[in-house]
Amino acid sequence: DAGITQSPRHKVTETGTPVTLRCHQTENHRYMYWYRQDPGHGLRLIHYSYGVKDTDKGEVSDGYSVSRSKTEDFLLTLESATSSQTSVYFCAIGLAGGPGIGEQFFGPGTRLTVL
Amino acid sequence: QKEVEQNSGPLSVPEGAIASLNCTYSDRGSQSFFWYRQYSGKSPELIMFIYSNGDKEDGRFTAQLNKASQYVSLLIRDSQPSDSATYLCAVTKGWGKLQFGAGTQVVVTP
Numbered sequence: 715d716a717g718i719t720q721s722p723r724h725k726v727t728e729t730g731t732p733v734t735l736r737c738h739q740t741e742n743h744r745y746m747y748w749y750r751q752d753p754g755h756g757l758r759l760i761h762y763s764y765g766v767k768d769t770d771k772g773e774v775s776d777g778y779s780v781s782r783s784k785t786e787d788f789l790l791t792l793e794s795a796t797s798s799q800t801s802v803y804f805c806a807i808g809l810a811g812g813p814g815i816g817e818q819f820f821g822p823g824t825r826l827t828v829l
Numbered sequence: 830q831k832e833v834e835q836n837s838g839p840l841s842v843p844e845g846a847i848a849s850l851n852c853t854y855s856d857r858g859s860q861s862f863f864w865y866r867q868y869s870g871k872s873p874e875l876i877m878f879i880y881s882n883g884d885k886e887d888g889r890f891t892a893q894l895n896k897a898s899q900y901v902s903l904l905i906r907d908s909q910p911s912d913s914a915t916y917l918c919a920v921t922k923g924w925g926k927l928q929f930g931a932g933t934q935v936v937v938t939p
Contacts, residue, residue, distance in 0.1 A: 764925060
């Protein structure tokens with residue numbers, strides 16, 4: 715347990731509504747990540763952050779935005795949810811200190827269903 | 830071609846036998862390699878990492894890396910029913926990012 719919590723753990727919403735998922739960490743890690751996991755695709759990076767207010771896009775960022783105003787919190791927002799965003803979302807913290815390192819530790823996940 | 834490729838399985842292994850999982854990657858610049866275990870409905874859990882060519886052993890797990898062949902493997906010795914899970918291979922991509930394979934499902938049969 716790397717001190718990572720995600721909320722909510724389960725959510726059902728309707729197409730077109732905004733949704734915000736929260737990731738909270740207690741160990742002051744600089745690097746944080748949002749992934750989605752779908753059958754046959756493994757984990758795909760949505761957005762990541764390398765510090766407060768420093769974020770960047772991953773490979774599947776369309777339809778998602780993020781914010782990080784405090785070290786401990788990393789928020790993922792679906793501006794207008796679509797059924798294709800039904801997935802399990804994982805937050806992770808990273809121990810990155812250079813290109814040759816990079817262990818990541820995952821939160822418990824959020825199962826999101828968009829009807 | 831996927832950047833990180835794994836056989837999806839399921840890989841059926843008798844209890845007590847060795848499970849052998851393979852992973853190939855396309856980015857020659859990748860420097861660190863990780864194996865995660867994921868039980869159904871749970872989050873991925875880091876079990877091994879390896880940076881240098883050769884073997885690295887940790888308990889019943891051995892990771893093997895061959896950078897020239899762009900190949901990393903995981904051996905699980907004396908497989909137990911509790912080893913039944915999906916195993917994800919991950920490699921570093923650029924600064925601070927990981928690229929994951931889709932995972933290999935392992936089923937250990939009593």
